[in-house]
Amino acid sequence: MAERDWLLHFAEGYDDPRVMAVGGRTLPAWASGRRPDWFPEEFDWVVGCTYRGLPPGRVRVRNVLGGNASFRKSAFDVAGGFATGIGRDGDKRPLGCEETELCIRLTRAMPDAVLLIDDRSVIHHKVPAVRERFGYFRTRTYAEGLSKALVARSVGAGKGLESERRYTTRVLPAGVARGLRDAALGRPGGAGRAGAIVVGVAAAAGGYVLGSVRARRNGSSFSVPGAPSVALPASGRPHARGETR
Numbered sequence: 220m221a222e223r224d225w226l227l228h229f230a231e232g233y234d235d236p237r238v239m240a241v242g243g244r245t246l247p248a249w250a251s252g253r254r255p256d257w258f259p260e261e262f263d264w265v266v267g268c269t270y271r272g273l274p275p276g277r278v279r280v281r282n283v284l285g286g287n288a289s290f291r292k293s294a295f296d297v298a299g300g301f302a303t304g305i306g307r308d309g310d311k312r313p314l315g316c317e318e319t320e321l322c323i324r325l326t327r328a329m330p331d332a333v334l335l336i337d338d339r340s341v342i343h344h345k346v347p348a349v350r351e352r353f354g355y356f357r358t359r360t361y362a363e364g365l366s367k368a369l370v371a372r373s374v375g376a377g378k379g380l381e382s383e384r385r386y387t388t389r390v391l392p393a394g395v396a397r398g399l400r401d402a403a404l405g406r407p408g409g410a411g412r413a414g415a416i417v418v419g420v421a422a423a424a425g426g427y428v429l430g431s432v433r434a435r436r437n438g439s440s441f442s443v444p445g446a447p448s449v450a451l452p453a454s455g456r457p458h459a460r461g462e463t464r
Contacts, residue, residue, distance in 0.1 A: 242283030243340025256408025364426020
């Protein structure tokens, strides 16, 4: 459910011809009517929403978040479309990160390209009851690790994990400390939120390790509509099929 001025702020971003993508802010609309006490805001990406730790305002980012994003049409002419083999495919894993891979591929093809998030472009995302459960939280964070392994395999760990390093070393430890402080003060859900952050990190890390091992063992290839197919050599650097290594 988009707020009335959602597209207006998207459009303003494109006044700069260098801007190739503009994303917005996604707020959860919980099926139960309220956030579960144990669910940390730092992990709102689990339910497709803007998470705690993203900078406020209109800021330049590595990638927009796919649930609330727009692209200049010419971006696809330059970089091709979304790669198959990364995002959602029925009930198969992994379950995300295709927008991350596309945005990194886009800025590699156009080094001067600018990607923005404008938190004035707000939508409210309905979160079904099944996604409010801890079992879904654990499964989704594990699947994210699998997805990040494929992204890192495609574009390299430097860019593929650039934003995640700050998130895991600064944002999440602060979230654990905040949860423990709330627990000490007797506020509901504090210990649960701290524990959920620890479990989420462990699940994502496990998925990433397993995904990396599978990718090295079996190799990976991505099909990019509108662009040459991307094959992944042992080095993890993408090259067009037929290109000399």
